[in-house]
Amino acid sequence: MSLVPVADHLAGILAGVRPLPELEVRLGAALGHRLARPVAASLAVPPWENSAMDGYAVRFADVAEAAPERPVTLRVVGDVPAGSPEDPPIGPGEAVRIMTGASLPTDADTVVQLEHTDRDDPAAPLASTVTVLRGPRAGMHVRRAGEDRRVGDPVAAAGTLVTGPVAAALASTGAGTAWVRRRPRVAVVATGSELVAPGERLGRGRIPDSNSLLLAGLVADAGAEVAAVEHASDAPGDLELVLARVVDGAAPDVVVLTGGVSQGAHDPVRRAFAGSDAVRFTRVAMQPGKPQAVGRLGADGPLLLGLPGNPVSVWVSFLVFARPLLLTLAGAPDDVVLPRPTLAVVETGWRTPGGRDQYLPARIAEAAGVADARDAGPALVGPAAALGSKSHLAASLAAANGYAIVPAADQGRHDDGRVHPGDVVAVVRLALELPHPAGAPRGGV
Ligand SMILES: Nc1nc2c(c(=O)[nH]1)N[C@H]1C(S)=C(S)[C@@H](COP(=O)(O)OP(=O)(O)OC[C@H]3O[C@@H](n4cnc5c(N)ncnc54)[C@H](O)[C@@H]3O)O[C@H]1N2
Numbered sequence: 311m312s313l314v315p316v317a318d319h320l321a322g323i324l325a326g327v328r329p330l331p332e333l334e335v336r337l338g339a340a341l342g343h344r345l346a347r348p349v350a351a352s353l354a355v356p357p358w359e360n361s362a363m364d365g366y367a368v369r370f371a372d373v374a375e376a377a378p379e380r381p382v383t384l385r386v387v388g389d390v391p392a393g394s395p396e397d398p399p400i401g402p403g404e405a406v407r408i409m410t411g412a413s414l415p416t417d418a419d420t421v422v423q424l425e426h427t428d429r430d431d432p433a434a435p436l437a438s439t440v441t442v443l444r445g446p447r448a449g450m451h452v453r454r455a456g457e458d459r460r461v462g463d464p465v466a467a468a469g470t471l472v473t474g475p476v477a478a479a480l481a482s483t484g485a486g487t488a489w490v491r492r493r494p495r496v497a498v499v500a501t502g503s504e505l506v507a508p509g510e511r512l513g514r515g516r517i518p519d520s521n522s523l524l525l526a527g528l529v530a531d532a533g534a535e536v537a538a539v540e541h542a543s544d545a546p547g548d549l550e551l552v553l554a555r556v557v558d559g560a561a562p563d564v565v566v567l568t569g570g571v572s573q574g575a576h577d578p579v580r581r582a583f584a585g586s587d588a589v590r591f592t593r594v595a596m597q598p599g600k601p602q603a604v605g606r607l608g609a610d611g612p613l614l615l616g617l618p619g620n621p622v623s624v625w626v627s628f629l630v631f632a633r634p635l636l637l638t639l640a641g642a643p644d645d646v647v648l649p650r651p652t653l654a655v656v657e658t659g660w661r662t663p664g665g666r667d668q669y670l671p672a673r674i675a676e677a678a679g680v681a682d683a684r685d686a687g688p689a690l691v692g693p694a695a696a697l698g699s700k701s702h703l704a705a706s707l708a709a710a711n712g713y714a715i716v717p718a719a720d721q722g723r724h725d726d727g728r729v730h731p732g733d734v735v736a737v738v739r740l741a742l743e744l745p746h747p748a749g750a751p752r753g754g755v
């Protein structure tokens with residue numbers, strides 16, 4: 311069976327997949343969802359002309375000439391704290407005390423901050439006069455209504471992830487609710503009789519189930535909900551029972567399986583769907599991540615992705631196939647669904663597998679000495695694990711903040727089939743904190 315290109319397998323997964331239904335929710339409940347519709351301002355920011363300083367609202371003409379040697383004394387005819395609905399009239403030679411954020415009286419055009427007056431004690435009671443010691447510029451410390459957004463201006467595009475700042479932008483422009491997409495519900499099912507719950511004692515041949523946690527974390531990072539995390543043994547019939555329970559109980563949109571998709575005598579995913587048209591088994595031209603399964607559980611049931619069991623294969627397969635699926639369901643824009651690789655210069659070389667595109671868990675860093683932006687160099691890349699892209703290096707994954715892609719066609723660039731320091735490769739950087747160097751590999755590969 312020939313190997314399927316990565317792009318073709320991904321296109322097959324995404325074919326016909328539409329964003330989940332939209333719903334209107336309060337802004338607090340919108341956090342973590344994506345906007346289903348573009349949002350325009352129904353309120354200007356700022357909504358009113360207001361003061362940027364605690365001080366005195368004045369008519370500029372009265373204080374234009376003020377200076378330490380020519381102080382100007384004004385009569386204080388009012389006081390406008392923040393939130394006050396008052397609009398006191400101000401005649402020539404008059405001023406109104408005003409606080410930051412309070413609406414500017416209609417008759418004023420300028421604010422003098424209190425440090426530039428003789429009333430510079432903020433705790434002092436309101437006095438009947440104020441002496442301006444320094445002339446402001448015309449219009450100084452006045453925030454114009456609508457200077458950030460006017461009514462009708464765009465605030466956020468459809469597909470935008472509602473983060474704290476986005477929710478704040480929606481609230482400040484007048485929204486109380488937002489139309490968002492439902493977040494995908496994902497059930498994670500780890501298969502394998504060798505798996506033991508984390509922290510449990512191992513018998514010979516057993517290993518801790520790390521993929522369940524890896525996937526639960528990746529699902530959450532992709533903005534989806536972890537609806538269930540289950541385990542199925544390799545015993546005949548067990549996976550089928552677990553899947554039926556998960557589909558009924560957790561109503562997932564997507565089921566992500568790990569393990570049991572290759573050629574093993576006991577591979578349960580293969581066995582469960584042998585002869586079924588609903589699930590397709592594929593060998594993808596990537597390393598790691600070669601054996602993959604994709605399908606649907608029942609006519610209207612959840613989508614199913616069967617990822618290989620090796621932990622690095624799980625990570626790569628999730629990022630390259632499952633994450634774009636979840637982001638599409640969540641309503642993300644195309645450039646978020648499919649991150650465009652950038653280029654990086656290789657700092658430490660590594661071995662390539664030959665024959666398949668390599669997806670190497672990598673540490674990607676800006677060149678040293680970028681404190682001064684003019685010195686900024688290209689990003690640098692090296693393997694996260696001393697042993698490169700081997701698929702069982704579960705402990706080294708935590709040192710990766712992205713992956714490097716070395717297409718099969720480029721792997722013969724050097725006679726030794728390695729990637730060398732100074733080579734330029736494509737990288738995808740994940741929005742992760744760069745791991746501390748203490749977690750870096752000790753040597754080259
Ligand atoms: N004869 C062949 N053997 C294999 C082939 C092949 O083409 N022909 N492909 C290899 C490749 S490539 C991969 S990748 C694996 C995929 O195998 P499975 O998807 O069937 O996965 P398992 O055999 O169940 O497990 C593989 C490996 O991963 C460990 N594992 C599984 N689940 C977990 C978990 N939840 N947490 C941590 N580690 C897990 C498992 O113990 C195995 O070491 O097949 C190759 N073989």
Ligand code: MOO
Binds near residue numbers: 599601623
């Ligand atoms: O494809 Mo497997 O993931 O090479 O280890």
